[in-house]
Structures are given as structure tokens and as C-alpha cells.
Amino acid sequence: MIAFWVLAAVLIASAVWTIVAKKPVYSVVALLLNFATLAVLYVTLSAEFLAVIQIIVYSGAILVLFVFVIALLGSGVAPFPTGPNRLPKIWLPAGFFTLAAFGFLIYAVSNVKMAAAPATGAVGNAGVFGSVADFGKALFTVQLLPFEATGLVLMVAVIGVITLGGEQMSDAEAQQSRMRADRAVREAILREGKG
Amino acid sequence: MPLWLEVLIKSVILLFVVVTSFAYAMLAERKILGWMQLRPGPNRVGPWGLLQPAADAAKLMLKEDLTPETADPLLYKLAPFISLLTAFSVYAIIPFGASASGQTWAIGNVNAGILLILAIGSLGVYGICLGGWASGSKYPLLGSVRSTAQMISYELAMSLSFVGVLILAGTTSLDGIVNAQARWWFVLPQFVGCIIYVITAVAETNRAPFDLVEAETELVAGFHTEYSGLRFGLFFIAEYVNMLTVSCIATLLFFGGWNAPLHLTFIPGVAWFVIKVACFMFFYMWLRATLPRLRYDRLMAFGWKVLLPLATLNLVVTAIVVAYTG
Numbered sequence: 225m226i227a228f229w230v231l232a233a234v235l236i237a238s239a240v241w242t243i244v245a246k247k248p249v250y251s252v253v254a255l256l257l258n259f260a261t262l263a264v265l266y267v268t269l270s271a272e273f274l275a276v277i278q279i280i281v282y283s284g285a286i287l288v289l290f291v292f293v294i295a296l297l298g299s300g301v302a303p304f305p306t307g308p309n310r311l312p313k314i315w316l317p318a319g320f321f322t323l324a325a326f327g328f329l330i331y332a333v334s335n336v337k338m339a340a341a342p343a344t345g346a347v348g349n350a351g352v353f354g355s356v357a358d359f360g361k362a363l364f365t366v367q368l369l370p371f372e373a374t375g376l377v378l379m380v381a382v383i384g385v386i387t388l389g390g391e392q393m394s395d396a397e398a399q400q401s402r403m404r405a406d407r408a409v410r411e412a413i414l415r416e417g418k419g
Numbered sequence: 420m421p422l423w424l425e426v427l428i429k430s431v432i433l434l435f436v437v438v439t440s441f442a443y444a445m446l447a448e449r450k451i452l453g454w455m456q457l458r459p460g461p462n463r464v465g466p467w468g469l470l471q472p473a474a475d476a477a478k479l480m481l482k483e484d485l486t487p488e489t490a491d492p493l494l495y496k497l498a499p500f501i502s503l504l505t506a507f508s509v510y511a512i513i514p515f516g517a518s519a520s521g522q523t524w525a526i527g528n529v530n531a532g533i534l535l536i537l538a539i540g541s542l543g544v545y546g547i548c549l550g551g552w553a554s555g556s557k558y559p560l561l562g563s564v565r566s567t568a569q570m571i572s573y574e575l576a577m578s579l580s581f582v583g584v585l586i587l588a589g590t591t592s593l594d595g596i597v598n599a600q601a602r603w604w605f606v607l608p609q610f611v612g613c614i615i616y617v618i619t620a621v622a623e624t625n626r627a628p629f630d631l632v633e634a635e636t637e638l639v640a641g642f643h644t645e646y647s648g649l650r651f652g653l654f655f656i657a658e659y660v661n662m663l664t665v666s667c668i669a670t671l672l673f674f675g676g677w678n679a680p681l682h683l684t685f686i687p688g689v690a691w692f693v694i695k696v697a698c699f700m701f702f703y704m705w706l707r708a709t710l711p712r713l714r715y716d717r718l719m720a721f722g723w724k725v726l727l728p729l730a731t732l733n734l735v736v737t738a739i740v741v742a743y744t745g
Contacts, residue, residue, distance in 0.1 A: 249494065249552065256545065276534040280578075284541025285571065288548065292567045295552045295560060356531055356591050409716070 227268055235261045252290050259283045273359045429526045433510050441659045442472035448704045455708040479655075482648035489555030490645065498553060499646070499653035502546025506660040509539050513667050514593050516677045516689040524677075524689065525593075532593040533585065536668060537578055540623065544570045546657065547625070551642035562641030565631050565715065569622060572722040573629075577619035579730035583612040583737040584672045597676030604675040611733040613673040615726055617702075620665035622722070624658065626703060628710040631718060666699035667692075 238261060241254035259282045266275035363371055446461065446468065453460025461468035486495055512532050516524035529535050544567060551563020585591060587608060588599040599605075606613045622629040633641035643654045670676055674695050677688030713721070 247491075249491070249549070253494065253497075253549070272529070272531050273534070276531050276538050279538035280534070280541055284538060284544075284574070288541075288544055288567055288571055291545070291548050291552070292564065292571075295548065295564050295567070356534075 228265070231261050231265045231268070235265065248294050249291070252287055252294065255290075256283055256287055259287070273356045426526055430511075433526065434507070437507065437510055437660060437663065438656070440663060441656055442476070444659050444663065444700055445475075445655075446471050447700070448707070451701070451704045452708050455705075476652070479649055479652040484648040484650060485645070487555055487645050491553040491555060494549050494553035495555075495645075496650070498546050498550030499650045499657070500546075501549065502543065502657035503653045503660075505539055505543040505546065506657040506664065509536055509664050512536065512593065513664075513671070514597070514676070515692050516687070517597075518594060528592065528594060530590075530592045533581055533591050533596065533672070536593075536664075537574075537581065540664075541574060543623075543657075543661065546654070547642050550646070550654070554642075554645040556645060558639045558644045559642050562633065562638050562644070566625060566642060569625070569629065569631060569718065569722075572719060573619040573622040573726070576615055576722060576726040576730045577623060579727070579734050580609075580612040580615040580619065581672065582734050583609050586734075586737050586741050593671055593676075597671055597678065600675040600678055604673065604678070604680075606673040609673060609733070609737070611729065612737075613669075615730050615733070616669060616673065619722075619726065620669065621703065621706060622718075624661045624665055624703075626658070626662065627707040628712050629718060630712060631715055636712075662700065662703055663696065666696045666703070669699055670695040 235258060238254045238258040242251050242258060245251040245254055259278060263275040263278045263283075266272070266278060449471075450460040450468070461471045464470040464474045486492060511526045512529045512535055514523065514525035514528065518524060518528070547566045547570075548563040551559040551561075551566070554560070584596060584605050587605060588596040590596060590599070596605075621627075625631075625633065631641075633643075638644070643651055646654060670692060676695075677692045679686060679688065679691050
């Protein structure tokens with residue numbers, strides 16, 4: 225229980241830090257702390273597979289891409305440009321909705337019937353809540369449809385990004401640009417060789 | 420013995436062992452590189468240069484710790500610790516010998532062991548990319564951008580090469596994987612996976628011929644150009660500890676862990692484990708002395724167009740064979 229309150233405090237503090245940080249890179253570091261804490265929280269709930277996947281996918285892959293983009297754009301050095309503070313205008317409705325959401329959450333949690341406590345035993349063995357084996361089985365049998373549907377949604381998102389962000393090039397143009405790139409590489413090699 | 424005391428004692432012993440192996444792995448690498456290039460290598464400090472690591476440590480501790488003016492102070496100071504922390508924390512779950520009657524040769528036995536190693540390994544890139552970015556100068560930035568791209572690309576093929584082993588062993592626990600190799604080491608049925616793992620492991624530890632992150636001929640010293648003194652030392656320790664880690668994982672997943680070859684069971688399992696890891700360490704040093712560095716675009720093309728499809732093919736074939744033979 226102590227672990228839960230400590231983790232929850234760190235979780236919320238790092239989430240706030242993510243939002244208020246002046247530099248983008250600090251936001252990423254705060255988010256990293258946030259994800260790591262969340263993973264530990266999953267472990268205390270004996271969902272070890274979810275915890276490990278949380279770290280591999282979010283901390284290990286997605287956040288690294290954030291850092292990569294920030295480093296590549298060089299925007300991380302300068303703080304965010306400060307625009308007019310729009311917060312005062314919306315704090316009333318925002319606060320109202322937040323309170324309403326939390327109120328609903330408290331109502332829901334206090335009225336839910338607790339399920340039977342999961343079987344105790346060595347964490348991770350088959351038949352124990354949260355184990356790799358059970359997680360996989362559930363994902364590919366009972367939950368297969370939502371799982372595939374999520375995959376489809378992500379696929380649509382990726383195709384959408386490519387369509388919106390990619391340059392439209394005809395075949396002839398693409399051929400030309402490839403040849404230009406090849407020539408640049410060859411010339412660079414020649415230059416390096418002479419130097 | 421209470422659990423916390425057991426964990427504490429094991430951690431202290433393990434830290435000592437890992438740090439000592441780092442020091443002598445470094446000396447061994449310099450010696451071996453020397454011999455392969457027909458020169459003696461370090462031989463002044465102590466008999467056969469055996470005290471060289473101590474001299475190096477003293478030098479690094481006494482050097483001035485510089486922070487460039489353009490650097491981001493907090494992240495610049497934090498980055499080496501991230502590298503070191505992720506490098507060492509893997510050892511909490513690596514088993515070194517068979518567990519018997521409640522006594523284990525590991526600090527913690529995690530059921531998702533191999534996945535946790537992947538997870539911790541994937542965090543290691545932060546030390547390099549944040550360190551390079553926070554240095555605030557161009558060579559470290561280029562090094563860190565390269566390392567990020569390289570490590571993400573090769574991690575994919577590496578994870579896929581693990582999955583073949585997982586399918587054969589039917590478990591994600593490291594103990595279970597080694598026990599499943601009592602008859603056949605997985606290097607035989609998974610030789611493609613093993614080759615892919617060994618190649619990607621070199622790339623993950625940023626060592627020659629994949630050391631584009633440092634690439635002293637073009638990037639001065641890559642991501643740690645601006646680091647000096649003990650902070651440079653921390654990156655240095657992390658690199659060698661990571662080498663040890665990937666050697667341990669290769670031993671556990673493909674070479675039977677502490678299982679003795681040819682029924683030579685009079686030598687204890689832990690000794691076999693150490694011997695196998697040492698062979699891998701030698702192999703990595705040998706690679707460094709032999710192969711020239713790859714060009715950057717070829718490195719990426721090799722990772723995405725050769726290793727990844729090959730690893731996927733290996734996974735599919737393994738899955739089909741296991742599904743049909745039970």
C-alpha cells in the first residue's frame with residue numbers, strides 16, 4: 225500500500241513535469257520517468273507481462289523516437305516559444321469537466337462489485353493472473369477481435385500519416401531523385417578517397 | 420537468512436565481480452589487440468601490465484570533470500548514470516548456475532526474464548542519445564543521432580532472434596530456457612537466430628565494426644567527445660559491462676548456459692558459464708581487431724534489408740516446425 229502511494233505520487237508529479245517543462249527534452253525525460261513508474265505499478269498489480277511490454281514499447285521505442293526527432297530538429301535547445309497565456313479563459317470549463325470526470329470515476333469505483341481475488345502463487349506461472357502464458361492465450365482467443373481491430377486502426381493511422389505527410393511524386397520524378405542521390409553518394413566517396 | 424540480506428549480499432558480490440571483470444576485460448582487450456597487431460600492449464604497470472586497470476582508474480578519477488558552456492547541465496550530468504544503471508541492472512536477473520533446493524545463482528528469478536532483459540537493454544540507448552544531445556556540440560549530436568537510429572533498427576532483429584528460442588523452450592524464464600537445453604544447445608536448431616543475435620549484439624553494444632556512434636575517424640569520439648574524467652569513465656564501464664551482458668545472454672540462450680558439453684560434469688556449471696562468456700568476449704575483441712568499420716548507409720541497409728527479413732523467416736520456420744512436431 226505504501227508502494228502504491230509513493231508510486232502514485234511520482235506518477236502524477238512526473239506527468240505534471242511533462243506538461244510544464246520548458247524544454248522539449250525535459251518533457252521526454254519526465255515522460256520516461258512516468259512510463260517507468262507506471263511499469264512498476266503494473267508489477268505491484270502482478271501484471272508483469274504488461275509492465276515489461278510497457279517498457280519495451282513505450283520507453284524503449286516510442287520515446288526514443290521522440291528524442292531522435294527532437295535531436296534531429298535541434299529544437300530541444302531553445303525553450304518553447306511563449307505565446308499568450310490562454311489558460312485563464314478555459315480554466316473554468318476545464319476544471320468543471322475534470323471534477324465531473326473524477327466524480328464519475330469515484331462513483332463508478334465505489335459501486336463496482338469486486339471480482340474474486342486472483343489465484344495466488346508464483347507470479348507468472350500459467351493459470352496465475354497476469355502471466356505471459358495467460359496474457360497471450362487471452363489475446364489470441366477471447367480478445368482476438370479487439371486486438372485485430374486495434375491493429376487495423378493503427379494501420380489506418382500510419383497510412384494516413386504517409387498520405388498526408390509524404391510528397392506526391394510521379395515515377396519519372398522519383399527515378400530522377402534516386403539518380404541524383406546516387407550521384408551525390410558516388411561523388412562524396414570520390415572526394416573522401418582523394419582527401 | 421532474510422530475503423533483503425540475501426539480495427544485498429548477492430548484489431555486493433555481483434557488483435564486485437562485474438566491475439573486476441570489466442577492469443580485466445579492458446586490459447585483456449588491449450593486450451589481445453596488441454598481440455594481433457604484433458606489439459606487446461600495456462606492460463609497464465605491474466607484472467605483465469596487470470595493474471594497468473588500477474592506474475587507469477586513478478587517472479580518470481583525478482582528471483578534471485569539464486562541462487561545456489553550451490551543454491544542458493542537468494542532462495549532461497545525468498546521462499552517464501543512465502548508461503551505467505541500465506548496464507548493471509540487467510545482472511539482477513541473470514542466472515549463473517543451476518538453482519537447487521531453494522538456492523539460486525541469481526539475485527532474482529523473474530518469469531518474464533528474457534523480456535525484462537530486452538526492456539532494460541532498450542533503455543540503455545537513453546544514456547547515449549541524451550548524453551550526445553546534452554553536450555551541445557555537433558560531433559556528439561551526430562554520434563547520438565546515429566546511435567539512436569542504429570540501436571532501434573538492430574533491436575528489432577535481436578528481439579526476433581530471441582523469439583525463436585522462446586518458441587523452442589516454451590518459456591520466458593531464463594532458468595527454464597537453460598534447462599530446456601540440457602540435451603541440445605539451441606545453437607544447433609537456431610543457428611540462424613544465433614548468427615543474427617551475435618551480429619545484432621555487436622551493433623547494440625556499439626562496438627567495431629558497428630562503432631559508428633564513436634567513429635573516431637569522422638566524429639572525434641562520437642557521443643562522448645565532450646566528456647572527461649570520471650563521467651567518461653562511467654560510459655566506458657557501461658560499454659564493457661554491456662559487452663559482458665550480451666555475452667551472458669548469448670551463453671544463456673544459445674550455448675546451454677551452465678550445461679556442460681560432452682558430459683564433462685566434473686567441472687561445475689558456473690565454471691562452464693564463465694568459460695563460455697569468456698569465449699564470447701574474446702570473439703568480440705577478435706572482431707574488433709579484424710573488421711573495418713561499415714559505412715553508415717550500408718549499416719542501416721544491412722539491418723533492415725538483410726537481418727530483419729532473415730530473422731522473420733527464421734521465426735516463421737521455427738514456429739511451423741514446432742507446431743507440426745509438437
